[in-house]
Structure formats: C-alpha cells, structure tokens
Amino acid sequence: MTGSLRPLIAGNWKMNGSRATTRDLLAGLRAFLRESGPAGCDIVVCAPAPYLPLAADRLEGVSEIELGGQDCHTAVSGAHTGDVSAAMLLDVGCAYVIVGHSERRADHGEDSETVKAKGETAIASGLTAIVCIGETLEDRDAGRAVDVVGSQLDSSLPDGTDAANTVIAYEPVWAIGTGRTPNEAEIGEIHASIRARLLDRTEDGSGVRILYGGSVKPENAAAILSVPDVNGALVGGASLDATAFWSICQSCP
Numbered sequence: 001m002t003g004s005l006r007p008l009i010a011g012n013w014k015m016n017g018s019r020a021t022t023r024d025l026l027a028g029l030r031a032f033l034r035e036s037g038p039a040g041c042d043i044v045v046c047a048p049a050p051y052l053p054l055a056a057d058r059l060e061g062v063s064e065i066e067l068g069g070q071d072c073h074t075a076v077s078g079a080h081t082g083d084v085s086a087a088m089l090l091d092v093g094c095a096y097v098i099v100g101h102s103e104r105r106a107d108h109g110e111d112s113e114t115v116k117a118k119g120e121t122a123i124a125s126g127l128t129a130i131v132c133i134g135e136t137l138e139d140r141d142a143g144r145a146v147d148v149v150g151s152q153l154d155s156s157l158p159d160g161t162d163a164a165n166t167v168i169a170y171e172p173v174w175a176i177g178t179g180r181t182p183n184e185a186e187i188g189e190i191h192a193s194i195r196a197r198l199l200d201r202t203e204d205g206s207g208v209r210i211l212y213g214g215s216v217k218p219e220n221a222a223a224i225l226s227v228p229d230v231n232g233a234l235v236g237g238a239s240l241d242a243t244a245f246w247s248i249c250q251s252c253p
C-alpha cells in the first residue's frame with residue numbers, strides 16, 4: 001500500500017438485486033457504520049442504474065459511502081438508446097463510475113480506445129473514473145501479464161488523469177468471480193508496473209489509487225490490501241453481502 005494514499009473499497013453489484021435488496025444492503029452498511037464508526041477507507045457502491053436514485057435516497061446524510069455507476073457512454077447525451085451518460089450519473093448522486101470492466105469489454109466489445117473516451121467523458125462531467133484493466137489466463141500463462149496490462153493502461157488511461165479524477169482497477173479476468181486470485185507477489189509485480197507507468201505518464205502518478213479486483217473476500221482481503229501499491233479493492237460478489245463487504249472495508253491497513 002502506498003503509505004499516504006487513503007484506501008478505496010468499491011463494491012460492484014453488477015446486474016444483481018432489486019429495490020428490496022438495495023434497501024437491505026444499504027441499511028446493513030449504515031448499521032455497521034453506526035456501530036463501528038468510519039472504516040478507515042473511502043467506500044463506494046456501484047449499484048445497477050435503475051436502483052441508483054433509491055440508493056442515493058438511502059445514503060442521504062451518509063458522507064462515508066459514495067455512489068457509483070457501472071458504465072457510462074462516451075457521449076454527453078443524444079441518440080443512444082439504452083445507454084446512460086456520465087452527467088445522468090452525477091445528476092442522481094454518483095461520484096464515481098466504473099469504465100472498461102472486463103465484462104463490458106467482453107459483452108459489449110468495448111476496446112481500450114472506447115474505455116479511454118468513456119473515462120474522459122466521466123472526468124469532464126465531474127465523476128471519478130474507475131478504469132479497469134487486466135490480463136486473461138492465457139496472457140498470464142504465456143508470461144505476458146505485465147506487458148498486456150501495461151499496454152491496456154497506456155491505451156485506456158484518460159487524458160488529464162490525476163489523483164482526484166481517476167482510479168485504476170487491476171482485475172485479472174481469470175480471477176473475477178472464480179474464487180481464484182494471483183498470489184501476493186504476482187499482485188505486487190503488476191501493481192508496481194502500473195505505478196511506474198502512471199509516474200511516467202501523468203504528473204500526479206504517485207497519487208492515483210490502484211485497486212486490486214478479483215475474488216476479494218473477507219478471508220483474503222487483509223493480505224491483498226497490504227501488498228505494496230495496492231490502494232484498495234474493487235469487490236464484486238462479496239459486495240452483495242453487507243457483512244462481508246464491511247469486513248473487507250475493515251481489512252484496510
């Protein structure tokens with residue numbers, strides 16, 4: 001963990017839940033906050049777009065938990081049926097948006113140039129972009145994880161990135177939702193390489209947070225979060241359970 005960077009734990013609910021589970025999950029997190037006080041990290045929950053207004057309502061007055069979207073369009077507005085703009089996310093109370101998640105890259109054919117454009121629109125709209133990058137198992141087995149992640153970062157990084165407007169999420173595709181994770185040395189190697197590239201590419205490279213994502217659970221969170229240059233986590237499955245998510249938030253060093 002880079003000493004001075006405050007960790008960020010981001011929950012990605014993906015396409016899960018309902019009005020009822022949104023209410024329950026946020027009530028659970030609010031109860032933990034009341035009982036234990038702030039967790040020592042920034043917290044964001046990225047709910048499905050239809051539930052963001054309800055989530056914003058349930059988080060009214062809760063400054064410790066911010067809201068995020070799971071994607072936004074490259075355009076500010078217009079004829080893009082079914083899409084959501086960064087400005088709309090901001091309007092309903094979001095502070096963050098995930099761009100370039102591997103599930104969107106796979107399901108919607110998003111390439112890094114599109115991800116970069118989405119990140120730039122998000123930033124211009126006043127959101128912090130969580131830019132996802134990560135290698136496939138084939139890349140890792142072939143020994144090219146560092147190179148693949150590096151070139152994805154180069155082509156996905158929004159112009160104008162700084163510590164306030166961009167977060168990088170390293171998510172090995174083969175670790176997402178599988179229960180498998182790279183070991184700590186492997187995570188450390190990739191995060192160090194991302195940090196070096198950020199230092200090279202941006203003025204503010206030492207301040208940009210780099211999250212690890214992929215099967216983070218209460219059982220492995222403390223070990224992963226203490227790896228150098230791991231500045232938090234992007235959490236999928238475990239963010240759907242208030243107890244598990246809160247436990248991960250409390251695992252930050």
Ligand code: PEP
Pocket residue numbers: 012014171175176177178179213214215216234235236237238
């Ligand atoms: C994710 O969706 O970004 C993710 C990391 O999922 P999981 O924690 O379930 O592997």
